[in-house]
Amino acid sequence: MEPVFCFHCATMFIPRNRKQYYCSRPECQQARKTNWQRIKMKTDPDYRTAQKLSKQKWADKNPDYWKNYRDQNPEKAERNRMLQTIRNRRRSTRKKAPDVPIAKKDVRINMIFQPVGQFWLVPLIAKMDATKVNIYTISDTWQ
Known part of the structure; x- marks a missing residue:
């Protein structure tokens, strides 16, 4: 096989098979495992649930762990x-109200301003495409 670059440390190595992307250094293998776990947590709800239960079980068995850790590492606790x-x-x-008005469609406060012509309606928050609209003045006689 041809040498390839390790995804973690970018050194050249000869892979054992075509699916090997990380070299055999312990740091690179740890990075590979961490990446696999991150993907697994995002994509597999059963795995995510099992991990959560496992952490909870460990925390129940070791109730004083964090108190002891903070006592032994006061600089980290302060940080x-x-x-x-x-x-x-x-x-x-x-959490404060944003500067942009939210969900106020079709509201015009100033009745003196009469927009006429072509305009682009560009949404500020909602994920919608900009829309080109024509606005015309209609006389009051239509009522």
């Missing part, structure tokens, strides 16, 4: 508190 404060601030600013 996490600081980062959590930043995440909370970002989350609270995102």
Whole structure:
């Protein structure tokens, strides 16, 4: 077989078969496993459920793990508190009302402005394509 580049470390290696994309270095094999798990978690609901139950079971068997970890690593605990404060601030600013009006279709506040001609209606939030429309003035005699 011809040498190929490892997907993780980009070094050349000779694969054992056509489906081998990672070299045999432990870091690259760990990256391969991590990538496989990420894809499996996204695509397989049974696997995702099994992983969640497994983590919950472990947490139930080791209730004091995180308390002990924080006691042994105070600098990491402090860093996490600081980062959590930043995440909370970002989350609270995102929840505020956006500058863009949402779901106000066919509402015109100013009745003095009479748009006539061709216009492009471009949605600001909804995933729709822009639409070209013609707007004409209709006299009040139609009523």
